[in-house]
Amino acid sequence: MxxxxxxxxxxxxxxxxxxxxxxxxxxxxxxxxxxxxxxxxxxxxxxxxxxxxxxxxxxxxxxxxxxxxxxxxxxxxxxxxxxxxxxxxxxxxxxxxxxxxxxxxxxxxxxxxxxxxxxxxxxxxxxxxxxxxxxxxxxxxxxxxxxxxxxVMGTGHHAAVAAGVGPGSTVAVVGDGAVGLCGVLAAKRLGAERIIALGRHADRAAVARLFGATDQVAERGDAAVERVRELTGGLGAACVLECVGTEQSWQTGIGVVRDGGRIGYVGVPHQAPALSLGTLFGRNIGIAGGLAxxxxxxxxxxxxxxxxxxxxxxxxxxxxxxxxxxxxxxxxxxxxxxxxxxxx
Structure with missing residues (x-):
C-alpha cells in the first residue's frame, strides 16, 4: 500500500x-x-x-x-x-x-x-x-x-469548554488557523453572545464571520490587546481561546482576558511560553485545556x-x-x- x-x-x-x-x-x-x-x-x-x-x-x-x-x-x-x-x-x-x-x-x-x-x-x-x-x-x-x-473541531470545542464558554459569554479567540476558526464555531454552538476573532488574514476572517464571529481584530501584539479592550469597555473577554501555542499568542491571551476570566488553551506549545504566575494570581485568571x-x-x-x-x-x-x-x-x-x- x-x-x-x-x-x-x-x-x-x-x-x-x-x-x-x-x-x-x-x-x-x-x-x-x-x-x-x-x-x-x-x-x-x-x-x-x-x-x-x-x-x-x-x-x-x-x-x-x-x-x-x-x-x-x-x-x-x-x-x-x-x-x-x-x-x-x-x-x-x-x-x-x-x-x-x-x-x-x-x-x-x-x-x-x-x-x-x-x-x-x-x-x-x-x-x-x-x-x-x-x-x-x-x-x-x-x-x-x-x-x-x-x-480541529474537537480541539476548538475543547478550548471553548476549558474557557468556560456558555450562553451570553464574551469570547476572544487567539489564532485564525483551522483550530481557532473551529473555536469560533464552538463558542457560537455553546451560546456565546460576542465572539472576537483575532487574526490578520482576510480569507480566514471571512470564515470566522461565517462561523459566528461578531468582531474581527487584525492587529497583533500590544495593538491587538488594546483593540480588544476597547471593544469590551476596557475589561477584556471573560473567555479566551488560545489556539496557537507561541509565546506571543500567550501574551496576547493574557492581555485580552478579563480579570477573573479563563483561558482555554489548545495550541501545541512547541515554543514554550514564559508565563508570569504572579500576573495570573493577582488577576485571578484561570487556565485550563491541553490535548483535546x-x-x-x-x-x-x-x-x-x-x-x-x-x-x-x-x-x-x-x-x-x-x-x-x-x-x-x-x-x-x-x-x-x-x-x-x-x-x-
Whole structure:
C-alpha cells in the first residue's frame, strides 16, 4: 500500500509501505476515504518537531472498515468510521472519565512505527475504544464536516469548554488557523453572545464571520490587546481561546482576558511560553485545556453535524490526491491554503 512519509524538513514523499493488517484481536483495518493535513503536521514539515527518516505522518482520517479482529464487537466490515487523532482502549480510568488522551494503552497516528492517516489504509488498535461508527446512509457531502471532527473541531470545542464558554459569554479567540476558526464555531454552538476573532488574514476572517464571529481584530501584539479592550469597555473577554501555542499568542491571551476570566488553551506549545504566575494570581485568571480528548466529544459533535446544526467543513479550502500531498503541505506552509483534504 502507499502512504505519506516524511524524510526531513520540507521533504514529504508518497512511498510503498507494508500493508495495514490485523495484529491483535482488537484491531481493525480502515481503508481511508478522506484524510487531511493538520497545522501541527507543519511543525514536523518545518523541522521544528523531529521525526525519524521515512516515518509515516498524518493523524486525521475517516474511512471504511475492511478487516476486523476476532475481539472487535462495535464495528464490522463495510462500516464507515471516524478515527480521533489518538487511539485508546476505552476501558481505563482515564478513558472512563472522558480523558482518552491519557490512556496508558493509547497512542498517536504517525508516531514512532504506527500507521499514519495520510495513506491508503490504517491499522486501528483498540477499535472498540477508538472508532466512532458513522450511521448508514449518511450523504457523502457530509464527510468533510465529519472529517473535521477527527481533530480541529474537537480541539476548538475543547478550548471553548476549558474557557468556560456558555450562553451570553464574551469570547476572544487567539489564532485564525483551522483550530481557532473551529473555536469560533464552538463558542457560537455553546451560546456565546460576542465572539472576537483575532487574526490578520482576510480569507480566514471571512470564515470566522461565517462561523459566528461578531468582531474581527487584525492587529497583533500590544495593538491587538488594546483593540480588544476597547471593544469590551476596557475589561477584556471573560473567555479566551488560545489556539496557537507561541509565546506571543500567550501574551496576547493574557492581555485580552478579563480579570477573573479563563483561558482555554489548545495550541501545541512547541515554543514554550514564559508565563508570569504572579500576573495570573493577582488577576485571578484561570487556565485550563491541553490535548483535546476528541474521542469523548465525537458522538455529540457528530450528532449535530448529522442534524444540520454544525458544519465545520468551510475550514477546508483545497483538496489534493495522495500523489499531490507534498503540494498540500507546501500550500499550507505558504499560507495559500488553510487546511487541505487528501483523497487517497
Amino acid at each position: 502507499r502512504a505519506t512519509t516524511i524524510h526531513g524538513p520540507k521533504d514529504i514523499r508518497v512511498e510503498d509501505v507494508p500493508d495495514a493488517a490485523i495484529e491483535q484481536v482488537g484491531d481493525v483495518v480502515v481503508e481511508v476515504e478522506l484524510a487531511c493535513i493538520c497545522g501541527s503536521d507543519l511543525w514536523a514539515y518545518r523541522g521544528v518537531s523531529k521525526r525519524q527518516v521515512g516515518q509515516r505522518i498524518g493523524h486525521e482520517f475517516l474511512g471504511s472498515v475492511v478487516d476486523v479482529g476476532a475481539g472487535v464487537t462495535s464495528v464490522g466490515v463495510g462500516d464507515r468510521v471516524i478515527a480521533p487523532f489518538v487511539w485508546s482502549d476505552g476501558t481505563c480510568p482515564h478513558c472512563v472519565q472522558g480523558l482518552p488522551t491519557s490512556c496508558p494503552e493509547g497512542g498517536f497516528w504517525g508516531s514512532g512505527s504506527s500507521d499514519g492517516g495520510q495513506g491508503e489504509a490504517v491499522r486501528v488498535p483498540f477499535a472498540d475504544g477508538t472508532l466512532v461508527r458513522i450511521p448508514e446512509g449518511v450523504d457523502d457531502g457530509l464527510l468533510p464536516a465529519l472529517l473535521a471532527l477527527t481533530d 480528548p476528541v474521542r469523548a466529544y465525537l458522538p455529540g459533535l457528530m450528532a449535530d453535524v448529522l442534524a444540520g446544526r454544525l458544519d465545520p467543513s468551510p475550514v477546508f479550502d483545497r483538496t489534493v490526491t495522495l500523489d499531490e500531498v507534498a503540494d498540500g503541505y507546501a500550500a499550507m506552509d505558504e499560507r495559500s491554503a488553510l487546511k487541505v483534504v487528501v483523497r487517497p
